[in-house]
Amino acid sequence: MNPQSVNSNQPCPAVRPLGALSSWQERRAKELMLRDLGRCVRISEIAEHCNLSRSHFSRAFKKITGHSPQGWLVMMKIEKAKSLLITSMPITDVVYECGFADHSHFTRTFSRLEGITPTAWRRAFDHATSHPVQPPVIDRDLPDWRIRNNLIGGMGQSRSQELRVVN
Template sequence: MAQSQQTIACAPIVEPRKKNTGGLIPWRESLAKQLILDRLSETVEVADLARACALSRSHFSRAFKCSTGLSPQDWIRQQRLARAKQLIQSTDMTLTQISLECGFCDQAHFCHIFTRSEGINPFAWRCRMVRSLTNLKPGSMPVCQG
């Protein structure tokens, strides 16, 4: 009896795999993400995304979060920040131009959201990126502009 209890105690516990239910079906998730990316520089309303997916706003929001792990607004914000980082690194656009291109209402809002996300303001982040790139290119001078 003691041996059978010991065997049971050593057996790995296998939990049944839960089916991921409640998320968007793939075509709806792709559609919503593509609409967001296509309109990143504009105001993106969750109600418009829900309507495009033929769902109520609340059902769409719950399903989107279930599928992506983020609310629609958080996913939009994440995409805007990713686009801003790409523009900061690859263009000489001002931070004001970048903020508007990425759908932020103004540079102050962009700087606030960027700093909250990255722990550093976008100007300092740009300077850090330029310095890291110039370390790869001998003789280059970093030029940091807002």
């Protein structure tokens, strides 16, 4: 029985789940994976450095991070790519700097994880930084506002809802 569970109903953040990587294993694994994102890193090599089998390492890593080692590594590559996309570096250079095989592989992966292509993401970031969004100006001098919303009911009848806001 865990001594922490006897003293409290709240889980202690320092207690790791059973079967998870220890803190030194997690730190070492992440350092090895992040050391050179452009190089193909083998999960078996990382597991070896953590003194675990490949399958046990993969299960323990997922318990700690919520992602498989390969999935976590891909997410880190995309995060690095986003940090490079905000610079003027050509996308082709970003692809190889982050360790993707080719441009189409990068675009597919980026789009799957971010929901937008790298080019569109860069454009949106550039637009957001060059044109800060101004909050809308509301004229409070008007006595009231009316918002009409015509809803069509199930029988084909039109209903009107009116919202009246008074200052």
